[in-house]
Amino acid sequence: MPPIESGDTRTRILETARELFTTQTYRAASMRDIAERVGITKPSLYHHFRSKSEILASLVTPPIDQLEAAVADAAARSTPAEIRQHVLAGCLDVMLAHRETMALLLRDASVYSDETTEVMSRVVAVVNRAVELLAGPDPDWRRRVRAAQAFAAATDPICQLTDVPADDLRAELLRGASVILDQPAAP
Known part of the structure; x- marks a missing residue:
């Protein structure tokens, strides 16, 4: 799937995570899936959020x-x-x-x-x-x-x-x- 391009990176990460958590379940969606979908590297994702549970908490x-x-x-x-x-x-x-x-x-x-x-x-x-x-x-x-x-x-x-x-x-x-x-x- 193409990366989501709207908004700042943190917002795009949250929007993408919400969508992936909803369609795949929280457990099934990985940090790699989120990073790839947003169009950033996994280390870049970890720059914004230390863990998947931190993303969930932000949501x-x-x-x-x-x-x-x-x-x-x-x-x-x-x-x-x-x-x-x-x-x-x-x-x-x-x-x-x-x-x-x-x-x-x-x-x-x-x-x-x-x-x-x-x-x-x-x-x-x-x-x-x-x-x-x-x-x-x-x-x-x-x-x-x-x-x-x-x-x-x-x-x-x-x-x-x-x-x-x-x-x-x-x-x-x-x-x-x-x-x-x-x-x-x-x-």
Whole structure:
């Protein structure tokens, strides 16, 4: 494949890595593949990034930061209903703005490795906090189950339905998650 020519070298490396990680998986894409695709030497690639895990961290850190901010913003709301609404809407907005990167986090198990533990633990922590907020104050185990189901129902389809316009998908995901949260727990 011809090298990608737009932007500065670091940006081209990140764009190329995201594409290769998405199409080949994180584990399968090599530093050599990235360098060749960008049109630079492998030593030049290492001048910009010390490792593949550093590239992954550079890709996922901005959306993770934004997810953490969305969850913190939601936690500051005054009622459980407002908190739930803002957790779901805020997380969806971030995830829809970063669909390709979210595909790495949600669909590629190879991103969870010893080299990526620090970054991936942030992802797990933000998801856990979002689910906790969705469950509300003093939830029983059924409410916690519903909260986890609602979060998954609202976020998992983002990577599966890439052909659906973001605004339409957002509205339907919010609608579906709300239905799950509002259903009474079965006896």
